[in-house]
Amino acid sequence: MAEPHAIANYQPSTGYGLFDAEYDGARQELVVTVRCAFRFTAGNSEDFPAADPGALTWDDDSKSEWRKGFIDLIGARWSGTHAFRCTGAGLESLRAAVRVQVVEADRDWHFRLDVKRIPKGQWTGSSVTTHPGSKLETNHADLDSEDMTPTPKGGSEGQLGAVHEFGHMIGLGDEYGSGTKIAHRALVKDALGTEISKGTSDDVMSCANRVGKQHDVTFLEALKKATGVDEWIFAE
Numbered sequence: 001m002a003e004p005h006a007i008a009n010y011q012p013s014t015g016y017g018l019f020d021a022e023y024d025g026a027r028q029e030l031v032v033t034v035r036c037a038f039r040f041t042a043g044n045s046e047d048f049p050a051a052d053p054g055a056l057t058w059d060d061d062s063k064s065e066w067r068k069g070f071i072d073l074i075g076a077r078w079s080g081t082h083a084f085r086c087t088g089a090g091l092e093s094l095r096a097a098v099r100v101q102v103v104e105a106d107r108d109w110h111f112r113l114d115v116k117r118i119p120k121g122q123w124t125g126s127s128v129t130t131h132p133g134s135k136l137e138t139n140h141a142d143l144d145s146e147d148m149t150p151t152p153k154g155g156s157e158g159q160l161g162a163v164h165e166f167g168h169m170i171g172l173g174d175e176y177g178s179g180t181k182i183a184h185r186a187l188v189k190d191a192l193g194t195e196i197s198k199g200t201s202d203d204v205m206s207c208a209n210r211v212g213k214q215h216d217v218t219f220l221e222a223l224k225k226a227t228g229v230d231e232w233i234f235a236e
C-alpha cells in the first residue's frame with residue numbers, strides 16, 4: 001500500500017459526520033480522530049426555575065472535569081469494539097483494531113460542542129448538526145452537563161447521551177422509532193449483508209449503549225479510503 005494511509009476530514013457516504021482516519025500498519029490499528037472545540041454555556045433559569053443558580057453555571061473545575069470525562073468516555077466506549085482484516089492478495093496478514101480519540105482543538109475542529117450546564121438529575125434533548133462535505137469549523141453538537149448520566153430510553157440500561165450523540169459525529173443515523181430510513185443502512189448491508197430496521201434495542205443508536213458491528217461501518221469505509229484498498233472486512 002502507498003504511504004500515507006490516512007484520510008483527513010472524512011465525511012462518510014451517509015452524508016453526516018466528520019473525522020480523520022489513519023491506518024497504522026505497525027500497530028495494526030485504525031486511529032479515528034475527532035477534533036472538538038468545547039464551548040460551555042450556562043443553563044437557562046427559565047427552564048429550571050427551582051434550580052440553585054450555582055447549578056446552572058460552570059467553573060473551571062467543572063469544565064475540565066466534563067471535558068476529560070467526555071474524552072475518556074468516548075475513547076472507552078467506541079474503541080476496541082471490533083477489528084477489521086484485509087483480504088487483498090498478498091495483504092492477508094493485515095489487521096486493523098479500531099481506536100477512537102477525541103482531541104480538543106480550538107482551530108480546524110470537526111465539531112464544536114456546546115455544552116449547557118443543567119441541574120444534576122435533569123434532562124434536556126441533545127443533538128448533532130452536520131453539514132454536507134468536509135468543511136472544518138461548521139458542525140456542532142448541542143449537549144448538556146448530564147449527557148454522561150444514564151437516562152432510561154427503553155433499553156435494558158440507561159443510555160449515555162454523549163455516547164449516542166458521538167455516533168452521529170462519525171456519520172451514523174438514529175435507529176430508534178420505526179421504519180427503515182437509517183443513514184447507515186446501505187453501509188451495513190454492504191459490510192454485513194444484513195437489512196437493519198429501526199426499533200427499540202440496546203444498540204447505541206437506538207435506546208442504550210451497545211456498539212455493534214453495524215456502528216463501525218463508517219470506520220470500515222474510512223479504512224478503505226485511507227489505505228486505498230477496498231478488500232477490508234470485519235475480522236470475525
Ligand SMILES: [Zn+2]
Pocket residue numbers: 164165168173174
Ligand atoms: Zn440521535
